[in-house]
Amino acid sequence: MTPLVLALNLALSFASLAALALSLDRHHRDAFLARAPKARARALRLAGWAGIAVSFAAAVAFEGWNFGPVQWIGALTGAALLVVALLSYRPQWLRPAALAALPLALVALPFALKG
Template identity: 35%
Template sequence: MIHLAMLLLAYAGFVGICVSMAKHQPELLGRKLEPLRQRQVRWGGAAALAAAYACAVLADGWKFGSVEWCGAISLAALTLTLAAPYRPRQAAQAGAGAALVGAMLLASALLLSIK
């Protein structure tokens, strides 16, 4: 589960960063974002990547987690880049969904680990 959260958050993170780039906004969103919104999305994306790292460390510790995170973000970025030209809108929407589900999974994993 926590591995799934890692992959979802990594994907969501790159969607955030991609959407914050002006050149990708027309295809992915169909509109341009305001500078403030753009910054928010970028930081949101970075936060999601950091959360993915937290998942990896939580699941397998610092050593393996770091290796795992590097691989996971590579795959997430590849998935997004391959999907975007063919299904741009859906790729972006999937990012929002992935962020939501990933955050919920991470939160529940955290709650369980505290107990």
């Protein structure tokens, strides 16, 4: 298991699960202090599912079919724990944390490609 591939997968999973969480009205209200417009909720839902698919593809591409899905499930689990913790204690921090995870994934990508 390459740590940079795991970091890439974890960052993608976190941003994706955060988008899915923010597409729900209750979590959107907690984070933004306003109701989610239907178009934004739909876009967040689409981005979340697309990010999960990209996360799975990256795990399989870098780690193969033997270990990739295992690493993907582990990254999803860790990311879900982080999303739940932020939603429980600091919901306003979820959006900036998810937006920070995307550049971290882009930084890890070239290093994961080399390894």
